[in-house]
Amino acid sequence: MFKSVHPFDQSIVAQYDVLSAAELDKCLETSASAYRHWRKTSFEHRRELILTVAGLLRKNKEKYARLMTLEMGKLLSESTIELEKTIRGCEYYAHHAEDFLRDEIIYTEATKSFVTYQPTGAILGIMPWNFPFWQVFRFALPALMAGNVALLKHAPNVTGCALAIAALFKEAGFPDGVLQSLVIDVDLVERIIASPVVQGVALTGSEYAGSQVASLAGKHIKKSVLELGGSxxxxxxxxxxxxxxxxxxxxxxxxxxxxxxxxxxxxxxxxxxxxxxxxxxxxxxxxxxxxxxxxxxxxxxxxxxxxxxxxxxxxxxxxxxxxxxxxxxxxxxxxxxxxxxxxxxxxxxxxxxxxxxxxxxxxxxxxxxxxxxxxxxxxxxxxxxxxxxxxxxxxxxxxxxxxxxxxxxxxxxxxxARLPFGGIKKSGYGRELSLAGIREFVNTKTISLT
Known part of the structure; x- marks a missing residue:
């Protein structure tokens, strides 16, 4: 069981049951089923749903800001600013994703050669507590707009935020399984990464957490993007x-x-x-x-x-x-x-x-x-x-x-959102945001016709 504790006075905000292995497997099956449908949807359809999410964030900003402050203690004004940034991120990817993923013609001796960018499956996001909405959207927006589906494993102390985000996407009209919040202990993370539907892992967290997840991703031959610590x-x-x-x-x-x-x-x-x-x-x-x-x-x-x-x-x-x-x-x-x-x-x-x-x-x-x-x-x-x-x-x-x-x-x-974001050395690898971010978890496919 996870406890959500208000940091200022240590009062209990809520308690949450964690998923069993069997319950997790059902979530993964739902994700696989959702991907088969979602990957075929148009950019226009995805754009409409993401903009609906932005509208709901704007409408319920006070509620979500209060939840963030209760769970992880940032100033209420800082929570509001984070939500405003999240809304801008929604609007950015809604309006730019299609351009970022257009086919690119490459001139060769063939009749036609081009690169196309296609979704790959489910992307697991292991996210931290310090920006409980923005960090999730930073990974999820490009993934969803590219035609992937998303699995969220959030930090335990912001489980309320994680569940609120999942409910928000459902309210916006996203099909079941396109974005799921998985309330799990860390011992089930490998079970997710090993799943055939999961084709990538994005982690924001500590150097230690990054090294552990990167090892698991490598073991199961899954791509990973790590945004770790900084000095x-x-x-x-x-x-x-x-x-x-x-x-x-x-x-x-x-x-x-x-x-x-x-x-x-x-x-x-x-x-x-x-x-x-x-x-x-x-x-x-x-x-x-x-x-x-x-x-x-x-x-x-x-x-x-x-x-x-x-x-x-x-x-x-x-x-x-x-x-x-x-x-x-x-x-x-x-x-x-x-x-x-x-x-x-x-x-x-x-x-x-x-x-x-x-x-x-x-x-x-x-x-x-x-x-x-x-x-x-x-x-x-x-x-x-x-x-x-x-x-x-x-x-x-x-x-x-x-x-x-x-x-x-x-x-x-x-x-x-307009600029690539990520680090080098022990701060991680790969990029989030902008064009570079949305192309991290797609199949860069070459097609040549002669």
Missing amino acids: DPFIILSDANLDKTVKVAVQSRMQNAGQSCIAAKRFIVLESIREEFMEKFERGIRALKQGDPFQEGITTGPMARIDLAEKLEQQLQKCIDAGAKLIVGGTRSGCNFTPTLLDNVKQGMPAFEEEIFGPVASVVTVKTIEEAIDVANASRYGLGASVWTEDLKKGEQVARLIESGSVFVNSLMRSD
Whole structure:
């Protein structure tokens, strides 16, 4: 049985029974049956249903936002913003999927040669709790628009969101089995991956979870796309507009209580502007107010689970023991962790070597741009990054040298349905979103006629 617990006060929201192996097998049979029909539907039909989903999300935004906040603790306003982003994602793929998957003519000596993009089956999405609606839609929208069907294995602490999403698609008119939410323990994941109808796995989660799922996918010869952890560098060059930079620095590190793979985590600042940056950054973090995510005026909600808050506390203490300087925050009560600023962070400390998944900003000081690039790249991760400078030419030069899947210059690092999203190194492989994302789980078929 899974329990949904409100992180702020540890009150029980709901309890959910898990599926047995026999019940899961019935779901897989339903998925196989649904795929045989769904793969033949037109883009126009799929578009109409996805836009209906968008309309229902918009109509019931308050209800879904409240559910997200209850289950994983993000601010109610952050839940609303997530739903608005999800709606835009629906509209984007509804209007662009057909163009992304049009046949492509290739001229050869044959009478006609072309590439066609066709669905492959069911795609399993193993999704995290930190963006409980957007993450699911990020995997499901391109899969469904391509003619695949979707199986969702969501994080246990957001089971209510998982079931609400499945009910939403049913209300929108999707046939049974096109999107199913599977409330299962992890020991049944291999049973799903091994199923003949399942032809791909998309996972967003930890490095450990990714390695386990990738091993299972490889064992059963199924394609996988992994979006894993990050330790994103936020590089502040000497000519940066510090007022703008600091505002986004606070937002990037502290939104969603710091629980985002692409949050800025290592703030790499040039020595020549360090003092001014630190003064402004400290002021910005001190202005934050941690507390009840439903309450007006609160800027930082609780972390999603007790074990996550305890791990963050341990990582912070190890950094302090190794010589890092605590400037602001660092206290915890249950899941409630005060926004924290840590200075003098060095390689070898958890704040540099590991993913810090919570409201802790870590500052690293460097002397030159070359050193900033080296420090940024001295990480096992390579998900996202940002560079801050008034010289766009220089910003682009630095961006090209950063080892990550995305680099944003002078703006918040974020996922955007219009742009490919994913990482390198231990941050995973493959891409979600945009054209690249929808082509991950299709059969790129060559047809040649002579």
